[in-house]
Amino acid sequence: MERESMEFDILIVGGGPAGLAAAIRLKQLADAAGTELSVCLIEKAAEIGAHILSGAVMDPRALTELLPDWKAMGAPLNTEVSEDKVLFLSETGGRALPNALLPDCFVNHGNYIVRLGNVVKWLGEQAEALGVEVYPGFAGAELLFDEAGAVKGVATGDMGLTREGEQGPNYQPGMELHAKYTLFAEGCRGHLGKQLEAHFELRKDADPQTYGIGIKELWEVPAEAHRSGLVVHTAGWPMDNATYGGGFVYHLEDNLVAIGYVVGLNYTNPYLSPFEEFQRYKTHPMIRGYIEGGKRLAYGARAIAAGGLQSLPKLSFPGGGLIGDDAGFLNAARIKGSHAAIKSGMLAAEAAFAALAESRERDELTVYPEAFRNSWLHAELHKTRNFKPYMKKGLYLGSLLFGIDQKLFGGKVPWTLHNSADHTALKPAAECTPIDYPKPDGTLSFDRLSSVFLSNTNHEEEQPCHLQLKNPEVAIEVNLAQFDAPEQRYCPAGVYEIVRDEGGANPRLQINAQNCVHCKTCDIKDPTQNINWVVPQGGEGPIYQGM
Known part of the structure; x- marks a missing residue:
């Protein structure tokens, strides 16, 4: 069956903060200019x-630029931060870093x-009110190019x-969506x-x-355990000094606590x-009190782009x-990305609108990266660019070096440290010690x-x-033989299993x-880069309720 096609001025792939901010900004610019824009x-x-x-703690700076009246419009930013705590944990205790x-x-x-998720849902309502055609349940599965080699849609x-x-028997072909410019806002490790x-x-x-993998739960806790507006970040246990990791506990409204x-x-x-x-993190003496006696309402996981400025393509x-x-605009040092996503979407939208106003289409939007380089977002990412490379030096040395970088030099040190690909970091299992995790x-x-x-x-x-394997034999001959099939452990959803015959022979990867929650960790961490995450049918995957 031949695919049908639809034509638009601008196509946006992905309905997160970046994509919706771009859509809203485009319509704002068109309305201000008195022009029609699809x-x-x-x-x-x-x-x-x-x-x-x-997590999420949100800096409202970019949202205020996009929609200055967001408070009066009812944006679901309901809990202002009232207190910050940073804890360095040992196995049995810990200490707070003075503010x-x-x-x-x-x-x-x-x-x-x-x-x-609630903020994004609200942004979607604002976009639709401005006339954006919003189609959930449709996955961008394939790139489309025109005769000159430019992207013409998906x-x-x-x-x-x-x-x-x-x-x-129920086959329906996908639809081609063509546009003069296409903005890709698929989130971390986007398929396209x-x-x-x-x-x-x-x-x-x-x-x-x-990258990092973030695993999160939403809890409803007793009123006496709830402290609205409290933000807790932790470092140290259960990670060893050489492994980067940290926890968070955020007290929302309505006796809700986000922990991850x-x-x-x-x-x-x-x-x-x-x-x-993560499961044993919640049992720590300084953490368990935040959720003890409460009820777990939701669970999820996702990968997080953490490379910073030097890892931007x-x-x-x-x-x-x-x-x-x-x-990859997330600022790992600030543990924030939504404000950066919104700002980047606005900058790209402004560049695309200017191009259309000059009757250009499908050329390179060079104004977009130029505008980014001149923005507060670039200045923010430049200031914290060395955070992740410092932390590769170990928790305490990395924290000291980053503290000196920020407190003494204001992030203006004359050097930029570099990142390496995560999948190259695993050591062979024979060189490592198995970890005995307690039963839940x-x-x-x-x-x-x-x-x-x-x-x-x-x-x-x-x-x-x-979840495609480029070479199914590699899963056993390399991943299992050399690394004891780490996909069984880095996946937070039990997607990957090594199964054997009754006698324990003939292992295979199931x-x-x-079960996939679309975190894409497998696509990132697989040591042989043998796993390729592609989009399933549209509308499938998790259905998070305000996560």
């Missing part, structure tokens, strides 16, 4: 906000603790394919963004991106399990640009499958597997793709 935004989740997961010693990036005065995924990729980086060599002059843990994906021990590290290419975490107690700590249940994840089983 803007289409597609989102792979079943509804806007359903795939959004973040006077905190670098500016850890000070959250004027910021808000938010449920980012094709959405086919529906109703069988596991073998053949047309089933990764292809664009390779096709246009966007990383030729950039460091490899480096981030592990840098440049860890070296293949026996490490970020999921189990070239942002523009013929026909479009990368925005938000599709490029069902009160504070839990297993993977009961956790995935709370993410409301669903995939139609009768479809091609969206992929439970229906």
